[in-house]
Amino acid sequence: MASRREARLDALLLRAEIDDFNAAYAAALDEQRLSDWAEMFTEDAFYVVISRENADRGLPVGLIYCDSKKMIYDRAFALEKTTMFAPRYLRHIIGNLQVLGENADGGVRARANYVLTQVLYDRPEAKLHQVGVYYDVFRRVDGLLKLAERRCVYDSLLIDNALCLPV
Amino acid sequence: MNSSSGNGNGGTRGTRADAVLLDRQYVWPGDLTEIPDWVYTDETIYQREVERIFHGPTWNYVALEAEIPNAGDFIRSNVGPTPVVVTRAKDGSINVVENRCSHRAAELCRELSGNANELVCPYHQWTYDLKGSLIGIPFKRGVAGKGGMPRDFNQAAHGLTRLNVTAHRGVVFASYRADMESLADYLGPEVLREFEATFDGRKLKLLGHYRHSLPGNWKLYHENLKDPYHATLLHTFLVTFGLLVAGNRSMMLTDKSGRHGVMASDKSETEVTSDAKKEMRAYKEGMQLREPRFMDFVQEFDSSWSVTMSTIWPNLIVQREMNTLGIRQIVPNGPHEFIMKWTMFGFEGDDAEMTGHRLRQGNLMGPAGFLGLEDNEAMKFVQDGMRRVPGKRHLVKLDPVNEAGTADTLISEAAIRAMYKHWRAEMGL
Numbered sequence: 001m002a003s004r005r006e007a008r009l010d011a012l013l014l015r016a017e018i019d020d021f022n023a024a025y026a027a028a029l030d031e032q033r034l035s036d037w038a039e040m041f042t043e044d045a046f047y048v049v050i051s052r053e054n055a056d057r058g059l060p061v062g063l064i065y066c067d068s069k070k071m072i073y074d075r076a077f078a079l080e081k082t083t084m085f086a087p088r089y090l091r092h093i094i095g096n097l098q099v100l101g102e103n104a105d106g107g108v109r110a111r112a113n114y115v116l117t118q119v120l121y122d123r124p125e126a127k128l129h130q131v132g133v134y135y136d137v138f139r140r141v142d143g144l145l146k147l148a149e150r151r152c153v154y155d156s157l158l159i160d161n162a163l164c165l166p167v
Numbered sequence: 168m169n170s171s172s173g174n175g176n177g178g179t180r181g182t183r184a185d186a187v188l189l190d191r192q193y194v195w196p197g198d199l200t201e202i203p204d205w206v207y208t209d210e211t212i213y214q215r216e217v218e219r220i221f222h223g224p225t226w227n228y229v230a231l232e233a234e235i236p237n238a239g240d241f242i243r244s245n246v247g248p249t250p251v252v253v254t255r256a257k258d259g260s261i262n263v264v265e266n267r268c269s270h271r272a273a274e275l276c277r278e279l280s281g282n283a284n285e286l287v288c289p290y291h292q293w294t295y296d297l298k299g300s301l302i303g304i305p306f307k308r309g310v311a312g313k314g315g316m317p318r319d320f321n322q323a324a325h326g327l328t329r330l331n332v333t334a335h336r337g338v339v340f341a342s343y344r345a346d347m348e349s350l351a352d353y354l355g356p357e358v359l360r361e362f363e364a365t366f367d368g369r370k371l372k373l374l375g376h377y378r379h380s381l382p383g384n385w386k387l388y389h390e391n392l393k394d395p396y397h398a399t400l401l402h403t404f405l406v407t408f409g410l411l412v413a414g415n416r417s418m419m420l421t422d423k424s425g426r427h428g429v430m431a432s433d434k435s436e437t438e439v440t441s442d443a444k445k446e447m448r449a450y451k452e453g454m455q456l457r458e459p460r461f462m463d464f465v466q467e468f469d470s471s472w473s474v475t476m477s478t479i480w481p482n483l484i485v486q487r488e489m490n491t492l493g494i495r496q497i498v499p500n501g502p503h504e505f506i507m508k509w510t511m512f513g514f515e516g517d518d519a520e521m522t523g524h525r526l527r528q529g530n531l532m533g534p535a536g537f538l539g540l541e542d543n544e545a546m547k548f549v550q551d552g553m554r555r556v557p558g559k560r561h562l563v564k565l566d567p568v569n570e571a572g573t574a575d576t577l578i579s580e581a582a583i584r585a586m587y588k589h590w591r592a593e594m595g596l
Contacts, residue, residue, distance in 0.1 A: 053376060053378075059376070062529070064530060065530055066527075071461065073457050077457075078404055085540060157378050159379035160380060163540065164540055164544070
């Protein structure tokens with residue numbers, strides 16, 4: 001009995017930990033702290049923002065396609081230092097978290113829905129900029145959860161002009 | 168009266184009450200070095216463009232053959248704003264038909280792509296074969312002798328509207344005109360050579376799509392790729408990391424008609440002069456990428472250029488940005504907006520490493536690309552500027568010794584002027 005209860009507690013703790021992670025992830029992006037965002041990945045991380053159209057058909061092209069933390073860092077650096085786009089506020093709402101299971105190497109599979117809103121300074125409305133699902137693999141590095149994989153699969157195929165900041 | 172006279176740059180608008188005209192005429196103001204705003208913002212001009220350009224004597228990109236390899240394969244596409252379906256029929260032929268049922272106008276094909284034996288309108292099940300012939304009308308003779316279609320209804324005359332089709336090296340084009348010149352003649356020898364340098368005979372492998380709207384006039388997209396001036400100024404990513412600088416070997420080619428263009432550059436190892444550095448505000452000594460290999464160029468083409476961007480009139484961009492390859496299809500949606508459909512590809516025979524390289528390099532382009540998102544933003548700014556401070560003109564005066572045509576300097580707008588020479592002739596303006 002006790003061990004079953006412990007297993008359930010472990011599952012709840014893990015779920016709470018991933019929930020916290022996602023809240024911190026959203027906050028880093030919403031506040032446009034992109035270097036902090038890049039630090040949330042493992043060195044060998046895979047990060048892609050891919051349309052549901054491509055994902056469903058097994059086509060690999062992503063809006064953003066990084067197969068290492070170095071590329072994620074370069075993305076953060078380029079957006080902060082070189083890229084020109086109109087100022088804006090983005091807000092990530094992450095919900096419907098499901099912890100799906102554990103891989104043989106200890107990686108934890110999870111998924112969560114996300115909604116990304118965008119506000120331009122000269123318009124009153126917060127527009128739904130992107131809607132999708134994160135398919136994730138988390139791993140512990142020095143005790144802390146990091147993303148070894150985040151595949152952001154978006155439903156909103158027709159992007160409103162540009163995706164200027166990560167999802 | 169001349170709608171833009173007196174509203175030029177620096178001019179005063181005056182106090183006349185009839186500044187907003189109900190019955191306007193369109194008179195181009197002066198030479199090609201100034202473009203009036205109404206070219207980009209006027210609904211009537213836009214309607215005329217659909218009629219005279221997209222539905223006129225042009226070859227419009229509609230698909231890659233790699234998207235419809237098998238009999239029965241189809242994709243939704245567009246010719247100008249007009250929705251069409253591109254199909255591969257049983258006999259292997261490629262067909263382009265309007266996506267509008269001849270019965271009650273329903274846009275019948277709703278899937279982005281698929282495979283089917285026939286096209287069936289979901290509303291009343293009127294059925295067409297893959298070439299667009301009307302092959303089935305439910306209850307054509309009514310029920311129990313009552314109702315049904317008229318006896319003299321000519322079913323053969325009521326298929327889906329079919330367009331003229333041509334394909335070259337796996338790229339499919341359509342035209343509303345039956346009397347079109349060959350694609351080779353349409354492109355001209357120089358643009359055809361660049362086209363064939365990218366589509367070099369290897370079989371294409373589809374890697375995926377991007378789709379985005381862009382709140383600007385569709386012609387701005389052509390102009391952006393006939394404007395090599397912006398490349399080292401807007402795209403600070405390229406300059407910051409020393410990847411393209413003013414002084415790289417480059418060319419802005421236009422065909423004889425002025426409608427097509429190829430912006431070409433070579434990622435040669437160039438010493439950046441201190442003069443050039445001063446002009447490029449973004450240039451920063453010693454900034455480096457942590458993963459610079461994504462910018463590598465693997466030489467795989469019979470061409471002296473590492474980058475070519477071909478603008479093929481009226482709706483196609485062929486991107487060969489080193490090893491990231493793609494089609495961009497312009498779908499205009501009124502004067503103030505267009506939709507862009509990107510189709511990224513590699514080649515059959517690419518190994519996993521080469522495909523990975525193409526995908527990584529893809530970070531440069533598309534609606535989230537380091538360069539791509541900047542282009543989209545810049546074009547939005549242009550349309551915003553015209554809508555909010557209307558009735559003026561654009562300046563395209565760079566490189567005045569070259570009125571219109573091919574330029575061997577990046578600091579030129581001669582290719583934009585060449586495009587408007589053609590546009591004005593087609594539009595009768």
